[in-house]
Amino acid sequence: MEAEKDGLLAADTPTVAIDVILWFRRYGVYILLVFAMVVLAFELYNFWQVSKMRKIEQGWVALQSASSPGAIEESVLTVYHSPRVTAQAYLKIGRIYLLRLSLGSGVNKTLGLKATRLQAIAGAKKAFKTVIHRYPKPVINKIAAELGLALVYEDAHQWSKAAAIYQSIIHSGKDPTAAAFVGVARFHLENLHHWAEPILLGPDINLSRTTTKPTPAKQGAVKLSKAKQGGNAK
Numbered sequence: 001m002e003a004e005k006d007g008l009l010a011a012d013t014p015t016v017a018i019d020v021i022l023w024f025r026r027y028g029v030y031i032l033l034v035f036a037m038v039v040l041a042f043e044l045y046n047f048w049q050v051s052k053m054r055k056i057e058q059g060w061v062a063l064q065s066a067s068s069p070g071a072i073e074e075s076v077l078t079v080y081h082s083p084r085v086t087a088q089a090y091l092k093i094g095r096i097y098l099l100r101l102s103l104g105s106g107v108n109k110t111l112g113l114k115a116t117r118l119q120a121i122a123g124a125k126k127a128f129k130t131v132i133h134r135y136p137k138p139v140i141n142k143i144a145a146e147l148g149l150a151l152v153y154e155d156a157h158q159w160s161k162a163a164a165i166y167q168s169i170i171h172s173g174k175d176p177t178a179a180a181f182v183g184v185a186r187f188h189l190e191n192l193h194h195w196a197e198p199i200l201l202g203p204d205i206n207l208s209r210t211t212t213k214p215t216p217a218k219q220g221a222v223k224l225s226k227a228k229q230g231g232n233a234k
Contacts, residue, residue: 068112089133094127
């Protein structure tokens with residue numbers, strides 16, 4: 001029995017081998033084609049990833065080189081469309097306008113600007129709000145934009161809007177990233193009422209007129225004048 005089984009298996013082996021060869025001849029081309037397509041797709045994906053990384057690196061270099069809102073718009077925002085690069089570009093635009101507000105119109109030439117104070121406020125608001133609404137992730141982008149926007153509101157004397165932002169950052173302190181900025185937000189919030197007070201450059205003229213008393217010398221001169229007038233009357 002065992003010998004017969006071995007004989008049958010030996011007889012079937014060439015048939016199985018022939019079936020495999022025939023099947024491979026029929027479908028082998030398709031298998032090789034699918035394998036080649038998988039390899040090609042993998043290589044194309046790697047090429048796309050490398051090109052994307054190079055594009056981002058070029059965007060960072062362009063952003064570092066641009067020193068004015070106009071240059072950032074032309075060389076970065078219209079050329080590179082990576083969310084990370086775009087978010088940092090808008091943050092840089094907002095900070096440039098903040099410098100204009102802090103240092104005055106004398107730095108317009110240095111910063112490459114021709115912006116009035118109102119134009120700088122509007123430009124900074126637009127840049128920071130763009131980051132907050134369109135590029136809020138990672139969280140550090142959103143918080144940086146919120147702090148910048150709050151400073152703009154301070155310069156614009158919109159104290160309640162600035163306070164609302166600082167309170168929002170303080171309340172979101174459970175987030176590890178936001179917690180790092182709670183101290184800054186609390187400092188500004190606690191001092192807003194001081195900064196909101198008008199700056200007095202000197203004493204009130206009207207007040208000085210009503211409260212100033214004549215000096216002893218003037219009082220003596222008045223008494224002497226009255227005494228003379230009395231002597232003349234006699």
